[in-house]
Amino acid sequence: MSLVTLLPFIVLIGAMFLMTRSAKKKQNAAAQMRNDMQPGSGVRTIGGMYATVKEVNEDTVLLDAGPGVDLLFAKNAIGAVLSDDEYNRLVHGIEHDLKEDESVVPDDASSLTETDEPADASDDKPIDLGKKDAADEPVEESADAEPKKADEADLKKSDGESDAK
Numbered sequence: 001m002s003l004v005t006l007l008p009f010i011v012l013i014g015a016m017f018l019m020t021r022s023a024k025k026k027q028n029a030a031a032q033m034r035n036d037m038q039p040g041s042g043v044r045t046i047g048g049m050y051a052t053v054k055e056v057n058e059d060t061v062l063l064d065a066g067p068g069v070d071l072l073f074a075k076n077a078i079g080a081v082l083s084d085d086e087y088n089r090l091v092h093g094i095e096h097d098l099k100e101d102e103s104v105v106p107d108d109a110s111s112l113t114e115t116d117e118p119a120d121a122s123d124d125k126p127i128d129l130g131k132k133d134a135a136d137e138p139v140e141e142s143a144d145a146e147p148k149k150a151d152e153a154d155l156k157k158s159d160g161e162s163d164a165k
Helices: 001-037 082-090 145-157
Strands: 042-045 049-056 060-066 069-074 076-082
Touching: 001 076, 042 060, 042 082, 049 082, 076 082
Parallel strands: none
Antiparallel strands: 042 049, 042 076, 049 060, 060 069
16 A cells, blocks of 8 residues: 555544544543532532532532532532632622723723813704704695595505496
8 A cells, every 4th residue: 555545544543633632631621620629619510500619529519509508419510610709700790809000991982982071052952954844844735635635546446446437
């Protein structure tokens, strides 16, 4: 066999080796995270429940989900061990204190349009867009009004009716 025919097989085996190696690293990191859990740590289960670790055993974890609610989970059911700041932010809604030297970015663009100068009184005037209200216009009797009436009569006719009187 030549090297050209073996090359696709070698590439395929190399790709499989790299994929299994990265998956094994992820599994080891997750197992290490679960083994490093301590009582009092905030966790998120793979089902999305947030709780505090009460007791850690070899294969199980006792979680405190609320006052008087203790749940027993398998260690493999722990999806993530959260930092104290992140757990308090997610569960209790307590935001981490911002450093004083950090600038705060507003949620909207109103701060970009604000100026230090007071607004002029001329800004409060309504702007004329050229539209007029129907009550402002005089009613004119013209020949255009009769064809509209005729059109309305045609609309009232159903299919198959004739114009004969």
